[in-house]
C-alpha cells in the first residue's frame with residue numbers, strides 16, 4: 001500500500017470496506033445486458049458491517065444484502081442488520097427450508113427471505129455452542145455436515161444433520177490442541193479437518209489469529225458416520241488453510257483442494273493434498289501459485305471430483321490485515337487453464353456464487369454471481385457471468401442504488417427454496 005493511500009482509518013472502515021448505516025429497500029434496479037429469465041431467485045451475501053469503534057473487520061456485526069431476480073428483472077435489493085446480541089457476519093446458507101446466517105464462534109441465526117431475523121437456530125438444542133460458517137451441503141443426500149470448535153473442550157465436535165434439519169450424528173474428536181479452524185472438507189464417505197499451527201489470538205486485534213511453531217500440522221480424516229476412534233491422521237508441512245475448494249475420493253486416496261499459505265498473513269495459493277488411506281501418507285503440490293481465495297465450486301460437485309473452481313485474486317495483505325481483490329478466475333483442474341475476468345483497475349470483485357442453469361446439467365452449465373465493488377466505495381453492482389465464457393462480457397450487470405461493503409460469503413436461494421415465514425407454523 002502506498003503512502004498516498006494511507007489514511008488514519010483502518011482498512012475495515014474505508015474504501016470498499018466502509019460500512020453502510022442505512023437499511024434500504026430498492027425496487028426495479030437498472031440492468032445492463034440481459035438478465036436470464038430462468039435465473040429466478042435471490043442472491044444473498046453476508047459480511048461484517050463494523051461500527052466506528054469496532055476493533056477489527058472480523059468483529060463487525062453481520063449485515064445481509066440480497067438481490068431478488070424474477071422474470072428477467074432485478075426486482076428488489078434489500079440490506080438488513082442481523083438482529084441479536086451478536087450478529088453472525090461470515091456466511092449465509094440455505095438448508096432444510098431455512099436461511100441461516102453463520103459465524104464460527106456462535107450458533108446460527110435464522111432469517112427470512114426478506115432478511116428479517118427469526119432467532120437462534122440450534123437444531124432443536126443439538127448444537128449447544130457454535131457452528132462453522134462453512135458447513136457442507138451434500139448434493140446426494142441433502143445432509144448438512146458441519147463442526148463446532150472452541151478454545152475449551154470439547155475442542156472439536158463433528159455433526160451430521162439430515163435433509164430435514166435434524167442432527168443424526170455427533171462425534172467429539174480429540175484433536176489435542178485448540179487450533180483455529182475456519183473451514184473443513186467432505187467427500188462422499190469422509191469428513192476432513194485441518195488441525196494446523198494457527199491458534200486463536202486476541203479477537204480485538206486486527207488479525208485475531210497467530211502462528212504457533214510448536215504445533216504440528218495435521219489433517220484428520222473421519223468416516224461420515226465415524227467417531228473419534230475412527231480418525232486417521234496425516235502429517236503435512238506447516239501451513240494454514242483459509243478455505244476449502246473441494247475434496248473427493250480417488251480410490252483409496254482423498255484428494256483435497258484448498259487455498260493454503262505457509263504462514264498466517266501470507267498469500268494463499270491453490271494446493272492439492274493427496275491423503276493415502278492405505279499408507280497413511282500425505283503428499284501435496286501447488287497447482288496455481290497466484291494469491292487466490294474465496295474459492296467456490298458448483299453445488300452439485302461438493303464431495304465429488306470437480307473440474308472447475310471459481311476464485312478471486314487478491315493483492316498482498318496490508319499491515320493491518322487489509323487486502324484488495326483484483327480479478328476473478330475460473331480454474332480448470334484438468335487442463336490447468338485459468339480463465340480470467342478482469343473488472344478493471346477501479347474494481348474489487350467479491351466471491352463468486354455458482355448457480356446451475358438446470359438441475360442435472362454439466363458442471364459449468366451455470367452462472368457465476370458476484371458483487372463487484374468500486375475500490376473507493378462509491379458504487380456496487382451484482383455481476384452475472386456465464387461460467388462457460390468466464391472472460392466474456394457479463395451476461396448482465398445490476399446497478400445498485402446504494403453501495404454494498406466488500407464482504408464475505410453468500411448463497412443463492414432458488415425461487416421456491418424457502419417457505420415464507422408466515423407459512424411456517
Ligand SMILES: [Fe+2]
Nearest residue numbers: 134182243409
Ligand atoms: Fe470463510
